[in-house]
Amino acid sequence: MSAARLCARNRPAYLSDTAAADVLALLGRRIGETLDNGLAARRYGISGDRRALSGVPCHRTWTVCH
Template identity: 60%
Template structure:
């Protein structure tokens, strides 16, 4: 009797283990799918270009200034993307500053400008570039 009870108990445990493994496999697949959806959404948000302007400004000087601003922000985005390779997005500003300080000291660029470019690459918000060489105004 004792052997039969233990055999039934072992069979029940094996069946339960099989159910747990199937559940874990389903949850892992759902997690993979959710991770892919979130990564795609983040990539789409970061790479979505700003809406085009209604048209070029009628004043040639204003049009030239707009091109300079667009080129400068494109440079900042490219620099920020490179900095995200060095100091990943999950690092807070203080941790990123610690990682990037030596790099910016060596290239002779203010660390604040690099951190601003990194923030811009993460957010896409031009206000992240204010008070740096990438954005205006800078009063010294």
């Protein structure tokens, strides 16, 4: 499972970014990622729009190279 799907699955689309941030922050700490990158990966997982990953380096743990 891709990290973006993992983020979307753990914090579904009906939750706001603010509501999703608590779990994504914990997940990010475990894998050495920032909350901002986790939220970007979540938006990508929900929308499939690679523009959500704009500014996120390709080498990051939970993103997909774009």
